[in-house]
Each structure stands twice: as structure tokens, then as C-alpha cells.
Amino acid sequence: MNAPVQITEKAQKEIKDIIDNKKxxxxxxxxxxxxxxxxxxxxxxxxxKEKENDQSYDVDGIPVYIQKREMMFLIGKEVDFYEGADARGFVFVDQPKE
Incomplete structure (x- = not known):
């Protein structure tokens, strides 16, 4: 099953770096x-950690947990990582329409 939230490759790389560097x-x-x-x-x-009412997904080796009751707010969103002169960090954006 696909996760309702997509995670861009840039965000995946940053998440994996955090997992490794922050142990x-x-x-x-x-x-x-x-x-x-x-x-x-x-x-x-x-x-x-995974909780009782979580839906769990694997996104390129990253375990992702979402509470079932929060699912409707997250469908169609994408997690990206923004790096600019003004700021850097994770951002939620609407998934691009195909």
C-alpha cells in the first residue's frame, strides 16, 4: 500500500542522514x-515508535507512521526539504497533479 504522504528524494536523503547522525x-x-x-x-x-492506531508504511527503507485519525489531513501532501538563503528545513506541499 502506498503512503498517503509522498516524500521527495531530497527529503528522504535528509531523513536518512538524521537517522544516521542523530543515532x-x-x-x-x-x-x-x-x-x-x-x-x-x-x-x-x-x-x-509505532503506536496502536498507526498505519505504517515503508518509504525507501524509512518506516513511516501515521495515526489513522490524521490520515484525511495528509492525503495528497508531499514532504520536501527546502534549502535556501532564507531558511532550510522540511516543508509540506500539495503533491503535483499528474
């Missing part, structure tokens, strides 16, 4: 989720 323990994967706010939701990334 993320075995059994942890990338948690992709949402956090509620006053005017909608914000997207979050972090490393976590």
Missing part, C-alpha cells in the same frame, strides 16, 4: 502527523 534507535520511524490549531492544522514530523 535514532532501532524500532523508531518517521512520525508524520498533524496538530490542531485555532485556524486549522499544522503538519509535524518527528521520530517515534
Amino acid at each position: 535514532i534507535p532501532k524500532g523508531y520511524g518517521l512520525r508524520v502527523g498533524v496538530k490542531g490549531g485555532g485556524c486549522g492544522v499544522s503538519f509535524i514530523l518527528g521520530f517515534d
Whole structure:
């Protein structure tokens, strides 16, 4: 099953570098989720163990965990890694239309 969130090659490389350099323990994967706010939701990334209500996916060797209740907010999103003069970091964007 394909993950509802796509992760670009650039973001995958950065995630793998973080896993290696920060010594993320075995059994942890990338948690992709949402956090509620006053005017909608914000997207979050972090490393976590798989939980009971998670859907789990493998994206090029990266375990990805998403809570089932957050799935609808993440469908059609893409995680990318932005590097510019003004900032650098992970960003959530709408997946390109085919």
C-alpha cells in the first residue's frame, strides 16, 4: 500500500542522514502527523515508535507512521526539504497533479 504522504528524494536523503547522525534507535520511524490549531492544522514530523492506531508504511527503507485519525489531513501532501538563503528545513506541499 502506498503512503498517503509522498516524500521527495531530497527529503528522504535528509531523513536518512538524521537517522544516521542523530543515532535514532532501532524500532523508531518517521512520525508524520498533524496538530490542531485555532485556524486549522499544522503538519509535524518527528521520530517515534509505532503506536496502536498507526498505519505504517515503508518509504525507501524509512518506516513511516501515521495515526489513522490524521490520515484525511495528509492525503495528497508531499514532504520536501527546502534549502535556501532564507531558511532550510522540511516543508509540506500539495503533491503535483499528474
